[in-house]
Amino acid sequence: DVKVTQSSRYLVKRTGEKVFLECVQDMDHENMFWYRQDPGLGLRLIYFSYDVKMKEKGDIPEGYSVSREKKERFSLILESASTNQTSMYLCASSTLGQWNSLNTEAFFGQGTRLTVV
Amino acid sequence: GQSLEQPSEVTAVEGAIVQINCTYQTSGFYGLSWYQQHDGGAPTFLSYNGLDGLEETGRFSSFLSRSDSYGYLLLQELQMKDSASYFCAVPSGNTGKLIFGQGTTLQVKP
Numbered sequence: 242d243v244k245v246t247q248s249s250r251y252l253v254k255r256t257g258e259k260v261f262l263e264c265v266q267d268m269d270h271e272n273m274f275w276y277r278q279d280p281g282l283g284l285r286l287i288y289f290s291y292d293v294k295m296k297e298k299g300d301i302p303e304g305y306s307v308s309r310e311k312k313e314r315f316s317l318i319l320e321s322a323s324t325n326q327t328s329m330y331l332c333a334s335s336t337l338g339q340w341n342s343l344n345t346e347a348f349f350g351q352g353t354r355l356t357v358v
Numbered sequence: 359g360q361s362l363e364q365p366s367e368v369t370a371v372e373g374a375i376v377q378i379n380c381t382y383q384t385s386g387f388y389g390l391s392w393y394q395q396h397d398g399g400a401p402t403f404l405s406y407n408g409l410d411g412l413e414e415t416g417r418f419s420s421f422l423s424r425s426d427s428y429g430y431l432l433l434q435e436l437q438m439k440d441s442a443s444y445f446c447a448v449p450s451g452n453t454g455k456l457i458f459g460q461g462t463t464l465q466v467k468p
Contacts (some may be wrong), residue, residue, distance in 0.1 A: 271454075272454045272456075274456060276458070281366070282460060283445060283458050283459055283460035283461045284401070284458035285444060286455065286456070286457060286458075289453070289454075289456075291453040291454060291455075297453065297455060331400065331401070333401075333456070335454060346391075346406070347391075347401075347403065347456055349400035349401050349446075350400060351401070353401075
């Protein structure tokens with residue numbers, strides 16, 4: 242059974258703290274994604290990685306950074322957490338090869354609900 | 359840039375048919391996907407259209423018209439468990455970056 246695992250389901254942090262959200266996939270996927278989900282705004286892409294140490298900015302990268310030192314792990318970092326970063330964070334992965342085939346399935350983790358107080 | 363437009367909410371009754379539309383604007387096009395997300399759950403893949411036409415998977419079908427930059431998800435014989443949010447998504451660029459629409463909340467009533 243394919244699996245994307247996020248380290249925490251719920252997290253409460255203080256304003257100004259450095260926050261690490263971890264995501265691990267066991268499918269040997271090249272692509273990994275971090276999204277945030279807010280009511281009425283859908284899934285907004287923060288960062289995307291298509292290979293180890295490679296990354297691309299998504300639509301809302303400000304205030305975030307990422308790290309991909311190993312293929313299976315993709316970390317989202319909030320350098321100095323702010324209350325407007327309170328949200329649901331979703332990690333996903335997919336294979337690169339699928340984009341040219343009939344199946345472009347991305348697999349999601351269960352999400353981390355982050356509250357910044 | 360890229361953008362996807364979907365209706366924010368749709369309501370239908372059990373047993374009915376509902377269509378959720380998605381229009382997109384992308385630089386380069388590699389196909390349109392649909393995902394379902396139940397309250398409190400993770401999005402899960404439903405279907406993909408790489409070519410024009412209809413793809414059927416059980417009660418769900420998805421359609422794509424590349425000339426119109428338009429697709430839809432068709433849900434037949436609606437069941438209460440189909441109440442969920444539905445997202446269309448497109449890969450952006452040739453690295454596989456995946457962009458989602460804002461989602462359509464489907465409420466199925468008895």
